[in-house]
Amino acid sequence: MTLSAVQTRTGLALREVTLTYPDGESRMTALDRVSLEVAPGEFTAVAGPSGSGKSSLLAVAATLLRPDSGQVLLDGQDAGALAESARTALRRERLGIVFQQSNLLASLTAVEQLLVLESVRGGRPRAARQRAEDLLASVGLDGSKQQRRPHQLSGGERQRVNIARALFGSPSVLLVDEPTSALDHERGGQIVDLLAEITRTHRTATVMVTHDRDLLGRVDRVLEMQDGRLR
Amino acid sequence: MFVALRDIRFAKGRFALMGAVVTLITTLVVFLYGLTGGLASAASSAIAGLPADRIVFGAPAGAAPTVSFSNSTVSPAQAAAFAGAPGVVSARPLGLSMTRLTTSEAAATVSVLGTDAGLLPPLKSGAAPADGQLAVGSETAALYHLTPGRQVQVGPAKLTVSGITEQRSYSHAPTVWTTVPTWERLSGQNQPIALALSTSSGSDPGALDNAQGTKTVAVADSLTGINGFDAEQGSLQMIQGFLFVVSALVVGAFFTVWTVQRKPDIAVLKAVGASSGYLVRDALAQAAAVLVGGALLGGSAGAVGGVFASSSVPFDVSVPGVAVPVTVMVLLGLVGAVLAVRRITAVDPLAALGANR
Ligand SMILES: Nc1ncnc2c1ncn2[C@@H]1O[C@H](COP(=O)(O)OP(=O)(O)O)[C@@H](O)[C@H]1O
Ligand SMILES: [Mg+2]
Numbered sequence: 001m002t003l004s005a006v007q008t009r010t011g012l013a014l015r016e017v018t019l020t021y022p023d024g025e026s027r028m029t030a031l032d033r034v035s036l037e038v039a040p041g042e043f044t045a046v047a048g049p050s051g052s053g054k055s056s057l058l059a060v061a062a063t064l065l066r067p068d069s070g071q072v073l074l075d076g077q078d079a080g081a082l083a084e085s086a087r088t089a090l091r092r093e094r095l096g097i098v099f100q101q102s103n104l105l106a107s108l109t110a111v112e113q114l115l116v117l118e119s120v121r122g123g124r125p126r127a128a129r130q131r132a133e134d135l136l137a138s139v140g141l142d143g144s145k146q147q148r149r150p151h152q153l154s155g156g157e158r159q160r161v162n163i164a165r166a167l168f169g170s171p172s173v174l175l176v177d178e179p180t181s182a183l184d185h186e187r188g189g190q191i192v193d194l195l196a197e198i199t200r201t202h203r204t205a206t207v208m209v210t211h212d213r214d215l216l217g218r219v220d221r222v223l224e225m226q227d228g229r230l231r
Numbered sequence: 232m233f234v235a236l237r238d239i240r241f242a243k244g245r246f247a248l249m250g251a252v253v254t255l256i257t258t259l260v261v262f263l264y265g266l267t268g269g270l271a272s273a274a275s276s277a278i279a280g281l282p283a284d285r286i287v288f289g290a291p292a293g294a295a296p297t298v299s300f301s302n303s304t305v306s307p308a309q310a311a312a313f314a315g316a317p318g319v320v321s322a323r324p325l326g327l328s329m330t331r332l333t334t335s336e337a338a339a340t341v342s343v344l345g346t347d348a349g350l351l352p353p354l355k356s357g358a359a360p361a362d363g364q365l366a367v368g369s370e371t372a373a374l375y376h377l378t379p380g381r382q383v384q385v386g387p388a389k390l391t392v393s394g395i396t397e398q399r400s401y402s403h404a405p406t407v408w409t410t411v412p413t414w415e416r417l418s419g420q421n422q423p424i425a426l427a428l429s430t431s432s433g434s435d436p437g438a439l440d441n442a443q444g445t446k447t448v449a450v451a452d453s454l455t456g457i458n459g460f461d462a463e464q465g466s467l468q469m470i471q472g473f474l475f476v477v478s479a480l481v482v483g484a485f486f487t488v489w490t491v492q493r494k495p496d497i498a499v500l501k502a503v504g505a506s507s508g509y510l511v512r513d514a515l516a517q518a519a520a521v522l523v524g525g526a527l528l529g530g531s532a533g534a535v536g537g538v539f540a541s542s543s544v545p546f547d548v549s550v551p552g553v554a555v556p557v558t559v560m561v562l563l564g565l566v567g568a569v570l571a572v573r574r575i576t577a578v579d580p581l582a583a584l585g586a587n588r
Contacts, residue, residue: 055584058584059581059584062502062584064502064579064580064581064583064584065581085506088501088504088505088506089504089506091502091503091504092503092504092505093504095504097502097503097583097584099499099502099583099584100584103495103499103583105234105496105499105500106241106496107234107237107238107240107241107242108234108237112233112237115233116233116234116500117503117504119233119234120500120503120504120505120506120509121504125233149241165503169503169504177584
């Protein structure tokens with residue numbers, strides 16, 4: 001990452017974001033003038049019941065859905081103003097996504113799950129290998145486990161690879177989608193602790209969406225989502 | 232190719248199966264290609280190899296001339312008119328018939344071509360035939376132990392071998408060469424059946440045809456006039472064409488199913504910033520790897536099989552005979568793959584979010 005890109009890190013901002021889905025004849029409002037600012041190094045959780053709009057919020061912040069109105073700013077850049085290919089590039093350069101299912105590619109080893117991003121960026125995966133191994137080790141996956149494929153890893157280990165992959169591009173914004181839904185309570189707590197630590201060390205603006213209230217003690221700020229509104 | 236190669240390694244069985252299909256079809260096509268070429272030579276090399284550029288067909292008085300060696304006949308007046316026309320370097324008579332060659336040990340069907348020494352294939356030994364003599368191809372000579380000076384029975388006549396030429400064949404029978412008068416004696420005909428023209432720039436075969444009631448075509452186009460030539464070549468080429476199409480469809484179907492199965496992976500890669508272009512290139516590289524691997528293997532198998540087969544069936548083994556089918560297989564397969572992996576562009580990265588993969 002270039003120096004100027006580091007300097008422009010301002011985190012994530014949503015301004016008056018409204019999102020509707022078609023619903024029969026009319027449209028239903030999934031996000032109702034949602035505003036949110038998350039600074040670098042801040043770990044924010046968005047909690048709320050099922051159907052309240054958490055996934056929609058994440059999709060909009062991830063530039064995977066265009067809101068009906070309002071702005072989505074990543075490091076101050078308005079994603080709404082960008083064409084599809086520029087949004088793809090923005091995701092590549094600014095954003096890390098920790099998926100709900102670990103969403104790893106079945107044919108790749110743990111370390112290759114990270115290296116594929118170097119290939120996507122047009123870089124040389126071989127040259128990035130050491131960095132990928134260090135990153136995996138820093139999330140608690142070391143030694144021979146780095147050479148295993150997803151089906152040879154436990155759920156918690158897969159989630160660690162998922163997190164390391166999200167961090168690989170040195171993102172300024174980290175979006176986390178229900179990271180513990182496939183894990184037991186103890187392992188879920190470990191994963192959230194890891195995310196909190198990463199947010200501090202990597203200075204990411206982290207937004208975690210969850211319906212698991214037991215985890216909320218470990219974050220800097222909890223926002224409640226209810227019927228598309230954020231409080 | 233980062234994901235492409237690892238997917239091949241991971242799903243070895245499936246890709247091996249696809250590669251095997253490409254290999255088998257390529258083997259078959261290379262084999263058919265060589266057979267088509269070999270049969271074409273067996274049916275026509277005596278005509279196709281003539282050192283002439285056009286063939287003149289005639290018809291009995293009152294009939295319209297057609298491109299057919301079995302129906303054609305050329306009168307002395309027509310032959311003289313062509314020979315004397317401006318731009319015609321030579322107009323040599325051709326007599327063609329099928330008969331039996333009998334030696335003390337064996338008998339075989341041969342095609343007899345009666346013509347001037349000027350149209351003889353390159354001589355390997357001996358001399359061009361005079362009246363009462365014949366020249367035979369090298370393979371025929373080897374098969375029946377013929378050497379210059381030996382006498383053989385050709386149809387009703389006893390002829391002396393004058394020389395050995397390069398091997399030629401007509402209508403799937405080896406060709407023996409003799410003079411026009413000797414051919415007339417063997418075949419019971421009294422005039423040649425066609426003319427072989429060598430022309431220079433000033434010739435006007437169209438005008439001559441109109442004046443003489445003849446039909447003049449390029450040597451390559453005259454092969455149609457050999458009985459069964461078009462039907463034989465056409466049906467073999469049609470089988471090859473079908474095999475190419477079947478292969479492209481199978482490859483297309485395979486990569487369609489594969490792409491649909493990969494949709495979740497594609498959505499994740501797009502969500503983490505892979506462009507459609509990157510993913511399509513990756514998928515096409517994968518298809519190319521399978522196609523090139525399969526086609527090269529099949530091409531080699533077809534060529535090796537062809538070398539073995541060429542001792543018992545007419546078979547042309549040549550570099551283009553392998554390279555052309557292999558290249559066409561790869562290119563048509565890629566067309567099928569392009570149509571299949573096109574759907575990568577339509578995958579929505581949004582699908583990577585949420586629980587419902
Ligand atoms: N693709 C869609 N089309 C129509 N309605 C949708 C779609 N996705 C979500 N919704 C609706 O939008 C609301 C918010 O959904 P969602 O963002 O998934 O909430 P959560 O993640 O908190 O469960 C729900 O009422 C849901 O039914
Ligand atoms: Mg949800």
